[in-house]
Amino acid sequence: MEKKASLKDIISHCKEYGFIFPSSEIYDGLSASYDYGPNGVQLKNNIKDYWWKSMVQLHENIVGLDAAILMHPKVWKASGHVDAFNDPMIDNKDSKKRYRADTLIEDYISKIDNKIEKEVTKAAKRFGDAFDKEQFVTTNPRVLKNVAKRDGVQERLNKALREDDLVELKNIIVDCEIACPDSGSRSWTDVRQFNLMFSMQFGALASEAENSVVYLRPETAQGIFVNFLNVKNATRQKVPFGIAQIGKAFRNEIIARQFIFRMREFEQMEMQFFVRPGEEMKWYNYWKEARMKWHQAVHPSEKLRYHDHEKLAHYANAALDIEFKFPMGFRELEGIHSRTDFDLSSHQDLSGKKLQYFDPEIKESYVPYVVETSIGLDRMFFAVIANGYTTEQVPNAKGGTDERTVLKIHPYLAPVKVAILPLLKTKPELTSKAREVFDLLKVITDCQYDEKDAIGRRYRRQDAIGTPICVTIDFDTLEDNTVTIRNRDTLEQERIAIDQLPNIILEKIKFPNL
Ligand code: GAP
Numbered sequence: 001m002e003k004k005a006s007l008k009d010i011i012s013h014c015k016e017y018g019f020i021f022p023s024s025e026i027y028d029g030l031s032a033s034y035d036y037g038p039n040g041v042q043l044k045n046n047i048k049d050y051w052w053k054s055m056v057q058l059h060e061n062i063v064g065l066d067a068a069i070l071m072h073p074k075v076w077k078a079s080g081h082v083d084a085f086n087d088p089m090i091d092n093k094d095s096k097k098r099y100r101a102d103t104l105i106e107d108y109i110s111k112i113d114n115k116i117e118k119e120v121t122k123a124a125k126r127f128g129d130a131f132d133k134e135q136f137v138t139t140n141p142r143v144l145k146n147v148a149k150r151d152g153v154q155e156r157l158n159k160a161l162r163e164d165d166l167v168e169l170k171n172i173i174v175d176c177e178i179a180c181p182d183s184g185s186r187s188w189t190d191v192r193q194f195n196l197m198f199s200m201q202f203g204a205l206a207s208e209a210e211n212s213v214v215y216l217r218p219e220t221a222q223g224i225f226v227n228f229l230n231v232k233n234a235t236r237q238k239v240p241f242g243i244a245q246i247g248k249a250f251r252n253e254i255i256a257r258q259f260i261f262r263m264r265e266f267e268q269m270e271m272q273f274f275v276r277p278g279e280e281m282k283w284y285n286y287w288k289e290a291r292m293k294w295h296q297a298v299h300p301s302e303k304l305r306y307h308d309h310e311k312l313a314h315y316a317n318a319a320l321d322i323e324f325k326f327p328m329g330f331r332e333l334e335g336i337h338s339r340t341d342f343d344l345s346s347h348q349d350l351s352g353k354k355l356q357y358f359d360p361e362i363k364e365s366y367v368p369y370v371v372e373t374s375i376g377l378d379r380m381f382f383a384v385i386a387n388g389y390t391t392e393q394v395p396n397a398k399g400g401t402d403e404r405t406v407l408k409i410h411p412y413l414a415p416v417k418v419a420i421l422p423l424l425k426t427k428p429e430l431t432s433k434a435r436e437v438f439d440l441l442k443v444i445t446d447c448q449y450d451e452k453d454a455i456g457r458r459y460r461r462q463d464a465i466g467t468p469i470c471v472t473i474d475f476d477t478l479e480d481n482t483v484t485i486r487n488r489d490t491l492e493q494e495r496i497a498i499d500q501l502p503n504i505i506l507e508k509i510k511f512p513n514l
Pocket of ligand 1 (some may be wrong): 220251253265335378
């Protein structure tokens with residue numbers, strides 16, 4: 001039987017096995033900052049590689065870019081971030097803790113959802129096979145009461161956000177009797193707007209220079225917009241075409257929390273797809289489906305869903321999230337936005353430079369419309385670990401069972417693809433043969449040579465970091481040049497010839513089936 005992983009289990013596993021460490025830990029850490037350890041950086045690079053290949057390598061009309069993090073401050077004026085990149089913040093007067101007002105309300109809604117789910121689980125147990133979930137949720141008075149309560153609060157929240165109504169946000173918090181999670185106090189300040197951009201002084205003469213404030217970019221997208229003409233001219237791409245970029249972004253989040261879900265420094269993988277005005281909804285739907293397929297190729301469909309935005313950002317005429325079922329529930333993993341011509345037109349207006357495209361097919365110049373796909377690399381990392389983390393009973397050599405923790409992640413993403421294990425460390429003929437196999441395979445993919453401890457313990461270590469294939473070198477290997485390969489998920493073992501290893505391994509770790 002598999003056990004459900006808690007957030008705590010995942011965080012401690014990530015630390016123990018070198019995926020993620022708290023930042024500056026010897027100084028007690030910096031809140032919501034994390035460092036990626038040896039296995040973490042491998043997994044992160046593999047996710048980047050999966051995204052980059054599926055965007056840039058597989059699409060003739062998408063090209064890459066790596067823009068600077070620091071950009072001219074006017075970029076953020078034009079994009080609207082200086083004036084409108086705000087979150088509604090509220091302080092608790094007793095605990096002096098600061099919160100995002102909308103998040104406090106969303107958490108309240110999640111609690112009602114949990115109550116509904118508990119009722120359903122209880123009833124499913126009570127009624128067994130005869131349980132009809134649909135009938136239960138549409139007739140049970142307690143469930144109906146909670147659904148009505150939840151929908152009512154959600155509707156008020158959506159309206160308040162849509163209308164930037166800070167007074168109403170406070171009213172919802174008061175009406176729902178939401179208490180400070182830290183102190184339990186219900187004494188709140190008014191709700192105020194808080195700009196999320198980090199600013200800094202630029203250059204050695206910073207304090208004397210005027211307009212010397214620059215911002216750490218809160219999204220990578222603007223680096224793409226301001227390079228639209230450069231890229232178009234350099235590559236002779238024709239609309240529709242896309243520019244893809246992976247890079248760091250920074251947001252002074254009011255509360256950064258839930259491990260690497262919401263951080264102040266994070267990484268985005270964004271693609272801006274430039275299209276003919278009027279064709280944006282066609283491409284919006286295309287990318288909506290293409291991105292869902294990308295996720296489904298490495299994650300189960302039931303952990304993924306779409307969520308259409310109620311409140312559209314200042315630049316969008318349509319937007320949705322692809323949500324993933326994290327240990328805390330369904331949350332945004334990727335955003336797909338139809339950004340109209342907002343960004344290019346604003347940069348055109350403020351810079352005075354023409355950012356247009358002459359379309360030879362219709363013989364017209366226009367500012368292209370943009371469909372954006374934007375995924376947080378760290379969130380994808382979190383999703384991969386959370387989905388893969390499994391604790392289960394497996395048969396042991398004594399006829400009983402042992403518990404193992406295994407990361408069942410897609411082999412293409414696994415930090416180590418193959419572990420090479422001599423049966424005994426004390427037999428030089430086995431270790432030198434194993435080294436030969438290691439040298440053969442290390443040029444093909446990421447391998448790890450491990451001779452320490454009993455073979456069972458070595459298997460568990462590899463399971464814990466998600467290594468899909470273990471290759472064991474034993475005494476038969478010395479006779480017939482064959483090895484045992486063990487499958488991480490099924491535990492099945494196969495005997496194969498060493499010269500077949502490269503092809504078999506390449507087949508097992510191949511690019512996900514999109
Ligand atoms: N260019 C559009 C844009 O930035 P967004 O929805 O604000 O849109 C896109 O962000 C993605 O970036 C999100 O879906 C999420 O995966 C990731 N992201 C945003 N804020 C984050 C944070 N504070 N920590 C980690 N990831 C974050």
